[in-house]
Amino acid sequence: MKTISENACFDGTQGVYSHASSACNCEMTFGLFLPREARDGPVPVLWYLSGLTCTHENAMTKAGAQTWAAEHGIAVVFPDTSPRGDDVADDEAYDLGKGAGFYVNATQNPWKPHFQMWDYIAEELPAVLADTFALDMERQGITGHSMGGHGALTLAMNLPGRFASVSAFAPIANPTASDWGRKQLSAYLGDDDAGWAKHDSTLLMQDKGFEGPILIDQGASDQFLDLLKPEALAQAIAAKRQQATFRMQSGYDHSYFFVSTFMEDHVAFHADALYAL
């Protein structure tokens, strides 16, 4: 584990670290905010998964999460969105390859050797974090934005018991029915879409749902609404009688100005769930 940087932040520490990832077969970088309370013992953990084109850094500098995480005494993990490095496959498009891992384990070449983001987020990074930092891994929540909202929802529903709460900002909600999804799932997982359901929040909601509370915010003026398909997930949530709050926010777009506006509510939502454990 290498320490890239550590900055005092809201009476805690915003760190950036890198480590050799066996899942992704490359060096991976992540951000971690530790509140002051972590000096005295393990604290609850909130995962923040970022969207297309992002690294570990975007949300760490622009989402304002530390303000509220410090208030509630919660750590926030900011993983990268894909493997990185000169020998990692890429694509000219912004929505495939680097910065676009989609939180899946690629089975297809040229992606398979490095694009194992599901295993990285679900297995490897939690183990690394638990070994290194004062984190209470029995109290985890997960959130994310856009592609990261997709990652948060699919991880939460596929790993029962792992996360006490899940939330999302403008998630890619029904990727098997969207160009933000079919393209990437086909490239990473192959054309046989039988295995895609595990990576579609709407299909997962129809099939199994989530045992805890869900909070979703979606901007009504989001420039990507047609690709995100929030209506499919909203319908599935209601049909499943899933404990959830789905908020369509008038006037807001897809930017971090939207994310930062509602971050206070999301962190408070997770804090409620994590401190109830």
Added chain:
Amino acid sequence: MKTISENACFDGTQGVYSHASSACNCEMTFGLFLPREARDGPVPVLWYLSGLTCTHENAMTKAGAQTWAAEHGIAVVFPDTSPRGDDVADDEAYDLGKGAGFYVNATQNPWKPHFQMWDYIAEELPAVLADTFALDMERQGITGHSMGGHGALTLAMNLPGRFASVSAFAPIANPTASDWGRKQLSAYLGDDDAGWAKHDSTLLMQDKGFEGPILIDQGASDQFLDLLKPEALAQAIAAKRQQATFRMQSGYDHSYFFVSTFMEDHVAFHADALYAL
């Protein structure tokens, strides 16, 4: 005036605009956060002046000011730090030329034709803002970071009656005695340092002070402490019996993690002064 972008943000609007500046003789870009209250009439204005290498964008995306400005119903202006464009003189160093206007009117070539940032911030941009937006120009406060803290303090002390309150994050506090200052003041204003005092917060404090309250935060682990010289300003404030709060913050560095940590206090400080008018 051109609208570059407008994003919904904390129930208000974060805009970016550009206009032809006669002071700087080039197109200038600025950010402006308008809280919801601006839909109903003019709101108080807080200026945020940025530091070396920054544009209008850095604080707008990283300082978290909108969170608290929305809470208090205050607008925040984020000007650029220098003139821009292909015909604007520049220097290879990060601390001279573009991104390093130092909030002075250059009298020396090659800077003189465009580097008139004092006039731009003190005269032209306020007039542009007053003409275009729902801003109460009778209620203005000013803050800034590093070079921008220098700008905020020097503008406030040189323009009695303009600003009800002034604050600064890690300001360049005594530039006539620092390499962050002598180099730039010499380049922009010439080697005769008789005219430099107007651009040195410590000298201004010794000479005239400020008629309202001052709040200054300085990180004790700031990597630029030797260049900032907070001790000179702290001494001058105390000697002047100036109404002020000077806080040395243990563990904090020069980054936006420091700025964002204390932004809530600064906005509240200005709100108190602006709403008391």
